[in-house]
Amino acid sequence: MIPVQGFEGAKVAVLGLGRSGLATARALRAGGAEALCWDDNPKARDVAMADGFHCTDLLKQRAFEDVASLIVSPGIPHLYPTPNPVVAAALEAGVPVDNDIGLFFRSFASGDWALFDTPPKVVAVTGSNGKSTTSALIHHVLSEAGRRTQLAGNIGRGVLDLDPAEDGDVIVLELSSYQTDLARSLTPDIAVFTNLSPDHLDRHAGMGGYFAAKRRLFAEGGPDRAIIGVDEIEGRYLAGQLAEGAVDDRVMRISTERKLTGAGWNIFARKGFLSEYRKGRQAGAIDLRAIKGLPGAHNHQNACAAYAVCRALGLAPRVIEAGFASFGGLPHRSQIIAEAGGVTYVNDSKATNVDAAKKALAAFKNIRWICGGLEKEGGLTDLLGSTGQVVKAYVIGREAANFAMQLKGVEAEVCTTMEEAVAQAMAQAEEGDTVLLAPAAASFDQYDSFEKRGADFEACVKRGLKARDT
Structure with missing residues (x-):
């Protein structure tokens, strides 16, 4: 742990009690500060209180009285599209706003x-x-x-x-x-x-x-x-x-x-x-x-x-x-998860935007492309011209049909679920093909994170290969 310097004896508010937020509270305590913690999630507050921290609603009146700084977790908006109400209250009270990177x-x-x-x-x-x-x-x-x-x-x-x-x-x-x-x-x-x-x-x-x-x-x-x-x-x-x-x-x-x-x-x-x-x-x-x-x-x-x-x-x-x-690569980033029957299976669930998907598509040949999810601002126009190696697309997500309609010049099958997309891609793949998950979209319409989406892809592939071998 890196004890936070410069706040000994001071009160420091911590907003957001996930991985980085709890680590911040502990580091503040180690440096002699008093951490005032808050998270909208009661379970997160329970974890913090079990660790000996005081949780206080940072929106209550005079919450920022005698507070030296507000430390905000990365996922919490501090300016656009609108500041989190707690951040706005801190700024109104003249309290400096920082994050764990600044403290580090x-x-x-x-x-x-x-x-x-x-x-x-x-x-x-x-x-x-x-x-x-x-x-x-x-x-x-x-x-x-x-x-x-x-x-x-x-x-x-x-x-x-x-x-x-x-x-x-x-x-x-x-x-x-x-x-x-x-x-x-x-x-x-x-x-x-x-x-x-x-x-x-x-x-x-x-x-x-x-x-x-x-x-x-x-x-x-x-x-x-x-x-x-x-x-x-x-x-x-x-x-x-x-x-x-x-x-x-x-x-x-x-x-x-x-x-x-x-x-x-x-x-x-x-x-x-x-x-x-x-x-x-x-x-x-x-x-x-x-x-x-x-x-x-x-x-x-x-x-x-x-x-x-x-x-x-x-x-x-x-x-x-x-x-x-000797570098084996990272999970969910152009990760080869299986090779069977001359077909390579690649998990690039981290390709959550169009540019990342374009780069993944350029890395492989004869692609059976699993894509789709929560579409990001700007649409898919920039993908056009980068799909020359795609044999066929298998589209997942709640808006799969709309996503598929934007894939001009690409044969696309609306599958909606990962299980169906993997099953169809595996059934139709030929020797020399690559079954590639590169969604070009966020995961949040169906999954909590890109990691869970990638793990589901990997599980579906392994089930499919096991069923084929039995």
Whole structure:
């Protein structure tokens, strides 16, 4: 646990008592603060009270009297589309609003660091797609190389639940736009921007607000090294803002769409090969084609970002390559769950938006595509032109018929349920086909999370294969 600094003897309100909220309350208590907890869910309040916390309705009159700060969990709106009433009350009372990420950055360093030979470093990864895989890949490569490392944030543990730093530690954080948007302190040593595509636009009042939330990690944080995906205009703009000139290698540019051989420090992947160029000369290369845990161009972009981080931390290219080779991938992200009868079954339930689905579709051939769910703002227009490898689509979700009608040029079967979609795809699949779950939609019309949707897909596939074998 990281005890929160700066609030000893003070009252701090905590709104939202999920994983990160409870970890925040405990870290505040460890730092000598009094945590005033609230969650609309009575069961969450019961858990907190069983842990010795005082729960108080933060909407009652004078609730914010003598409160030093309000700490808000990521899923709770603080500005758009409308602030949560508790957040609005705090702002009205002049109480600062923060989150656990802000508390982490103000509390992580301690007096013990003066005794360390190698100061700990924090790597923060943000972007629309690929954050989790990139973060996990960095963590994996460092672990395989014998470096002490911890993984937290939007993946794994809550940031305040981490162990106190030891000599030479590397902390890898996956940060969503919800987290970077509100944190009052952002000071990573290395910051990564993977890419940008429309997502969470209601929470940020449009694309500009969404990009601004991501950009805060760099503008507010002032990292020593910035690793920027430059395949979108926003990334090129961000890199241009941060760099002092073409030779400024504090900004490392990454791409899977173009060859980057300028005077700076560049990493790009083309046709399955990753190349590192520095000062116009090649400094390293990795053949990514045989690495099963990193299929497709979107994962090659993740590999470029992870490679850049590890190089910035001093790892040799061959050490990084060995780490890549043993990486098994993450659940629900282009995860191969079975291969039978010449058919490959892939779970990419995390492809919750159109851009992520496009990248998944580009990674495989002869696709039996399971898609559908709670459609996001912007519709499916951007998918058109990316479905050339799709043999047939099997559409799930409560609005499956409407979803299917938008898949112009694709043979689509309305299945509604995952069980029916998997059964039809398996029955019709031929040798060389890939049955791919890449929904291009949120899960919340049928499932509590993309993880539960992916788990259902995997269970349906395994039942189908077992029935076929009996």
